[in-house]
Amino acid sequence: MTRRSSRISQQKSNTARTISHASPTAVTLHANTQPLTSRPMGSTRKRLRTSDGDDEDEDNVSEYRDNDNRGQSRRKKKKTKMPAEFRKVRGKRGLLERLAKDVPLDIIFEIFCYLDSSDLINLALTTRDLRSILMSKASDFVWRSARLNLDDLPPLPKDLSEFQYADFIFGIHCHLCSRKGDLIPTLWSFRTRCCRTCAVDTFPYFLTLKRAQPHDYRDANILPREVIPGIYRKDRKSIAVRHIGHTALTQQLREQYDALKTEEEIDVWISRKWEEQEALREHGRLCNEWYSKMVQDRDDKLFEERKDAILQKLDELGLREEAEIIINSEESYLFLEHDAVNQSKKLTVQAWNKMKSNLAVMLSEHKEIRIAGEHKIVAVRRYETLVELYHQALKDSDFREPYPLVLDVLTDQDFKKLIWNTSCSDVLSRAFLSSQYSQLLPAVLQRWRSAKILELVGIVQRKIPGFTSSDLYLAVTVFGCKGCKIKMHFPEMFYHKCCQGFSANDDLRAEFFRSNYLWDLCKGSCNLSKLFFDRSGSGTVKLVVEACGLDPKTASSQDLYAAEPLIECLTCSARAGSDRLFMGFRGVLKHRCNNGRYTVNSFGEETKDILSCEPSLRGYLKCAHCHREIGNKATGVRQHLENWHELTFENSSEPDITQQSPPDQTLKSMQDHWYWNTRECAYLKYEFSFITGNA
Known part of the structure; x- marks a missing residue:
């Protein structure tokens, strides 16, 4: 079967695009001079038998060293069941081998034109046949089409081929040690992509190179310069940012400078090199920003797909509603930043089975706490x-x-x-x-x-x-x-x-x-x-009850309040000299006098003068019918009963002794219609009456 196609010759005209170029550097790289990597010496990997026994089916991926070649022990992987459509396919590459050998080139190129540069890089690492196809001159338009499929990617620099540009952006191997992973951002001024270890070991400090350069252009900002990002570590010492230079490129600049003879030539040369370096730095900055945004968008998309897949699985467990409540709340980090969720990977059956129990426990506990919190708010x-x-x-x-x-x-x-x-x-x-x-x-x-x-x-x-x-x-x-x-x-x-x-x-x-x-x-x-139970207080009150003519066995505290006895503490009066201490019945309970001697209602004509000195602050009475406060005077009690409860009382034959204290017989006559507000008495401070001299 012929592998040629007339479509290849027409592809160039169909894919012509206007491409802007960055300024070239002192070092020109070509696709055939920049292999991705090579097989390390002493490799012990065995070849697998292919369908036709040719050596062309040897795994080209083994040419690129990965982290397993660092001397670390390899983890054993569990065997997975091969899908039915891939069974009975001989050879290490299986269907890809048949694609490279049996499918016409024009169809292969047509398929590859719908891919992007990262896909082509990965395909070039699969088999030698595919790598040979993609590295040929005839495949340049394929790489160009793949690059143009990427939105907003900065244009191809003039000194790089399509493959080199794609490898600088999407490559996963170090150009110096051929190891996989741990790569720092592409060093565009040096036209290389390497790991952190190689960058530190290979490139010297920028200031060291700068000090060795002539004064004419040392500070002209034309020297190639890159930065190794720092690493912040919380548990151990962090790694600082490192500014590095390129010895070979710096030496080339020195040689070009030494070849110049006049000051005018030097000025023109410095101006031109400054423009070239500025173009390189700007193009490198745009490429790094584009790559960071592309990676972030890809991770966000994978994260959203993983989150949606997890929510669908949780729906089967009846916990999706709780997860969505968490996502829409201020505590969204509990779910979105969960170790099992916050990953930019597609959800697999194995991963779900591993995370299912922990995630279900977390959501169930949160649901209990949330419901308790909501009930708490409603309860308040x-x-x-x-x-x-x-x-x-x-x-x-x-x-x-x-x-x-x-x-x-x-x-x-x-x-x-x-x-x-x-x-x-x-x-x-x-x-x-x-x-x-x-x-x-x-x-x-x-x-x-x-x-x-x-x-x-x-x-x-x-x-x-x-x-x-x-x-x-x-x-x-x-x-x-x-x-x-x-x-x-x-x-x-x-x-x-x-x-x-x-x-x-x-x-x-x-x-x-x-x-x-x-x-x-x-x-x-x-x-x-x-x-x-206060025995001494009970004995004192018993004396007051008997002095009021009441029976201690039947007299209630309400009866004693209605009697409103006037009491003098003889013990305190004797201690005070010319002062005498008087009080009502409530004062006996509040008075703190150990072994006090009292006299009750035995003051005769002195009663009027004693009552006139009584403080006006007294507890409020309450109506026995409606339980409203009705003041602390007999006139107020009577007015309330007549106006609100239509009760009538005979006028008292004896006038009030004082406006502050109604006569005892008046309160007694209405005793069934009022009672002392015991709650008010508990908070009301009692004041005693002191009279100077013999009243």
């Missing part, structure tokens, strides 16, 4: 609404009975189910939460109050075994605080600051509430561990 919003509802309901609550803190309410099992067991995708409106709050609160109050009352009864039963829950309301039942030593009645302790806080017994939901909510809206849960 629900908590905010429920806290507002709590404070809104708190204004009209009955404080004659213990009332829980906001944390006690919202960490109850019913509210925890409402907040946490409801899907975060379900939007709970304020109206819905308000309705649920009204429905769940009564049961929550009942459970909480029963538990806390039993806890208080247990505290008193340590001193009084027969104590019952009904005795908590007695005036003589006085509790003390181990922290601040304050005495208090039931239920003041539930609003006392020492009985509010977080403890180790709080559950995780309480800890979440504490760490994710404003502290001023959450004082913790009710903790009665600092309380104790």
Whole structure:
């Protein structure tokens, strides 16, 4: 079969293009003088038997040394199953061998014209037949067409052939040692491509060559100069940038300079060499930039293909949605920079089987964390609404009975189910939460109050075994605080600051509430561990109750508040000399006087003067019907009851002793319609009355 074709002669006219050229350098390279590499001496590779026994089928790739020839042990590769279409094909090159021998040249060239320069470089490294075809003069138009298939590639320099230009850009072997890989960017001024080791060993420092040159052109920037990039190493010493020169090219410049005779010739020569070097540097810069962009675009394309393939595999596992959520979030690096994903390689079955388990675990864990975080955000919003509802309901609550803190309410099992067991995708409106709050609160109050009352009864039963829950309301039942030593009645302790806080017994939901909510809206849960039954305080109150004509066994703290006794501490009055200390009933609980002696309602005509010196700051009363605050004066209480609840009262026969303090009998007459705001009393600082001299 003839291998000639008339199409070859016509190819030149069909592929003619206008090509700009860079300035030539002092060294001219040709395709036949720049072999890619040669087989290293002492190679022990064996020839494989071919179909016809010819030596032309010998593997030409073995002529190029790779990293395995560095003396390192080769890794054993697992045998892969040969596809059916390639079975029973004899020879090391298989189908490529038949392509080079049986297919007409015009068809081969037609096929090669659709390839690019990198493809032709790879083909030239496969068989000797293909290399012979591509290295022939007849294939120049093929290399030119392949180069023109590359968009935006800088034009072919005048001093390089098509093959040399392609090898400088896409070659993978060092021109000096013939080894594969570890190449630095092409040294365009030197017209060579080499590895870092050869570059360091072969080319001297640029400054060393520069100092040896004549002063006329030493600083004229005409000397060939290249840069070996530095390497940054985090774990060990980095490698600095190295500026190198070319000894042979520099020597040629020196010889040309020495041949010049006049200053005018030297100036013209320097100007011409400067233009040549500038053209070389600019062309080399454009080539390196183009190659870097081409590699980056290729890597990006391969990465996108690998990412899409992984997403398709994850779709089969039901994890694609989670991966896409990560990609579209601020934490996209978790997936895109994952070791298994961030690679510019096509996804293979082996690679997927290797990464599948780790990637699935990462995505599953992220999904759990994400859902927990989303639920956390939704839970905080629900908590905010429920806290507002709590404070809104708190204004009209009955404080004659213990009332829980906001944390006690919202960490109850019913509210925890409402907040946490409801899907975060379900939007709970304020109206819905308000309705649920009204429905769940009564049961929550009942459970909480029963538990806390039993806890208080247990505290008193340590001193009084027969104590019952009904005795908590007695005036003589006085509790003390181990922290601040304050005495208090039931239920003041539930609003006392020492009985509010977080403890180790709080559950995780309480800890979440504490760490994710404003502290001023959450004082913790009710903790009665600092309380104790105060026997001495109980004895003092018993004397006051008896002095008011009440029965200690039946008189409640409300009865004693209504009586509003006037009390003097004789112990403090004796210590103060001419000053006397007076107080109301609440003052007895706040007064800190060990073994104090008191006198009650025994001041006769002095009562008016004593009451006139009483501080105006007093706790607010609350209406027993609507639980609103109604001030601290009898006139305000009466006006509220008449206007809001249509109640009528007979006018008192006795006038008010003072505007600051209504007469006792007036408050007593309305005792069933008001009660002391125990919550307000817990936060209100009590002030005592001091009278100088004998009132």
